[in-house]
Amino acid sequence: MGKGQPGDRERPIIMTDRTMFDLKPADPKRIDEKYLSHLELGEPDKTFLDSNELVINMGPQHPATHGVLRVILKLDGEKVLGTECVIGYLHRGVEKIAENRTYTMFNPYVDRMDYVAAVSNGLGYCEAVEKLLNVEAPPRAKYIRVILTELNRMASHQLWLGTHALDIGAMTPLFYTFRDREEILKIFEKYCGARLTTHAFRIGGCQYETYEGFERDVIKFLDYVPAKIDEYEELLTTNRIWLERTKNVGVISRADAIALGVTGPVLRASGVKWDLRKAQPYAAYSDFDFEIPIGTNGDTYDRYTVRMEEMRQSLRIIRQAVEKIPEGPIMAKVPKVIKPPVGEVYHSIEAPKGELGYFIVSDGSTQPYRIRVRPPSFVNLQALDIMVRGALVADVIAVIGTLDIVLGEVDR
């Protein structure tokens, strides 16, 4: 391995060889001072040379899921004293792009933020712009939107379950949930041509009429899936090892949850019975009868049961919706060129991960003046610090999994 040969580590050859942190993993003393994170506990710079405390980096690449998230942990042996998340690796400047596209052109961009559950992003955006235009989608479009959004919620929770179980060590649920998720993605593909970034809705309604056999496919799915959810539960819910890994891990109390602004299943597992689909119904949710599962302790196991129950409730909603889809137009009377009047509006929906909000400022032209996306994962990720204080390193991974973060949404 002479100089210039492939094994030569002195000369950086590719971009990723030259990083800000040019240090060997064994030598923590060489971390460049100005990049050291300032954790809130004690003196930031001096303490990592302390004998007991160790600053470890859970680097941007992860062997399992979750995308590029960097967590800097300050450890005392195995116990976590504090964490700091460094995000922004996936920042694409979606909000800036929005100011240079028209309202219709921006619709596909929205799917790419929470790429796991793309349909809900589209729903939030379209409904926000419709609010600005003061139009309402026709009833048939609303029902189709509800069906697709709830299918999307199921798909998102299934992916969450698979990857969360994988992080904790159970390899098999991943494959089972992905197989069932395939069925949902097949329906999406038949409906709008894309599996993951669906761009399913348009401003004013839906563009595509439901295809021939849509109801039949959905009902077949509804008959097939409850047994599968039972299978996942059988593997995990009463499994002793699962219980030990998830009970009392990552507890967040009700007061903390409200103060930190977490939403979605995390909030519901802490005991707050609040769901935007019931509190401020949008898109025909008021026509359906479903329950909101809540938990008591706010630990990982409660979040798991809340999401499993949400899956079942989604099935309930879809069944009710499919049985009574009304006939009618699928697109409201929206002008070809969308020019909302001057004003601003904030509209939020209950995405699978929490409250997804869109704040749109319009200046009367065809391009939005400012679009702000309020991502649920971004705000939920703040709670990571509180949840893992005093836990062990292995729990940090479990908690990141249970918060159900999608980096595309955190970073936009």
Add this chain to the structure above:
Amino acid sequence: MVARFKGQYGTGIREANTYLGQNYMVVDPSIISEVLRILRDREQFDYCVDVTAVHYPEREKQFDVLWILYSFSKNERVRIKIMIADGESVPSAVSIWATANWLEREVYDMFGIRFDGHPDLKRILLPDGWKGHPLRKDYGIIQQDQEWVKANLGIESGQ
């Protein structure tokens, strides 16, 4: 509720209106932290949904900083807006709602608005050494921090 505020602050509340069914209040920057605190304690707006900003370069007071708040008990949402000029700083809401921590960091990152009293005001989405605040209207869409990209990635920016 608006009447109570108006009674207390008089001219401090510039405007209180409803647009498309959504209530908002425009407030004077000097009293904003008290207003927010009263909203949380007395009016039970215990959940801070979002903190964000909008940039109007032609206006004298260029930035609009917004807080979107929600009350669980009243099932109501309200927007509080203040208008500040470039370079002014805003009192931080972290002591009122812990959510505001990262939300304010993002506003600082994207707009350059400083928040007084924030425990750790650093860039959150962009790399640490970045110069410029992208969501301002005078930052071009394909513009990047030439210096940072050259120093760290070794390539020309904009590729």
Add this chain to the structure above:
Amino acid sequence: MLDYITSYLSSNTTPGESGNVFWALVYIMVVFGGISVAVMAMNWLERKALAHFQIRLGPMRVGPHGLLQPIADAIKLMTKEDIIPAEADKFVFWIAPLIILCASFAVYIVVPFGPTHAITDLNIGVLFMLGVSSLSVLGVVMAGWASNSHYPLIGALRSSAQMVSYEVAMGMAVVSAILMTSLHGLGPYGVSAASSGTGTLSMIGIVQAQNEQHVWFLFKFFPLGFIAFGIFAIAMVAETNRAPFDLPEAESELTAGFHTEYSGLRWSLFMLGEYAAMIAVSSIAVTLWLGGWYRPFPNSLTGDTWDLVFSLFPGLVFLGLAAIAFLGVRRMPKHPYFRVQTIGLAGFGAVLGLIGLILFVPPVRDRIQDIFWFVAKVAGFMYLYIWYRATFPRYRFDQLMKVGWKVLLPIGIGVLILTAILGVVL
């Protein structure tokens, strides 16, 4: 010279006992080769079985149904670049996998495949086995230390702490089984008056004690034997760092394990050592509790006809495997690209069938019984290992240690005391 060789054939003891070096070497070669082939087969089985648990197929391309995959893996690992970290301690780095390998393989000296089919029959066989298998801890710590990087070091320390703590529990379970060898009574609760502490630590002696007492120690003093077996079964999974106790070597945890810095052939030596250790401890479990090489029901279903029926099992098993292979041949896609694979699978099926037929021939049939039943029982354990890996999540490290010290050890001591009491009282 020839006398030396042939004189052994008529003797009735293991080569070690009769002092016959030549045959000892032959047996060592056979065992070594057999274990290596078993490790390769285990590698294939693990990938296929794990895949089928996860509703996918596993390797299908390399040979027919991936049968040549282990060979491909071995070739790949052997031809990989041998990377040694720049600041690693070279000698220690080199020797660590060898220590683990030698420790795992040395256990096979006392493992009995039949009444005289062991390399030797030390009369302290169990003690030897416990002692030698503990040596692999040394190899693990050396591997972590020599890597000169704090993640492997932390992983090695965790791994060694885990192995050491579960050895204690294993030891308790093993001693319970040893106590049962001194009893000489018949049946699950039988203790004869002649039981006067003439128990044995020799592995062959333990199996023969099970035969004399007409019961597998699994069922002796039911449920005590069962619980002791259970403790050993759990402890052996933890001992070999397998799921659900595989935190030290899991990839999604922070420390990636003591073998992070190893690549290529060195890493494959670790894997070889791990699988060999798995087979070794499974053999110990089979010997101590499951009656070793004896066929099921040797004492309740006696007689020549039953002997005949059970002796047909090896041949039938291989014929069954051949039938499955031919079924696979029929289901192969009928496309010219698959011709080679189809022929290969058919050939493999033919070989299996041939072996099955050979196993029906009476002289072979009689001799193969012991080895077959022993290997069949060990194979069951191997399948269980894979099943555990597919099903269970991982234990966190502190929970793992808690289970080892606070759950298994007290139960082990309790079982030991109760076994001793029952042995005296009954």
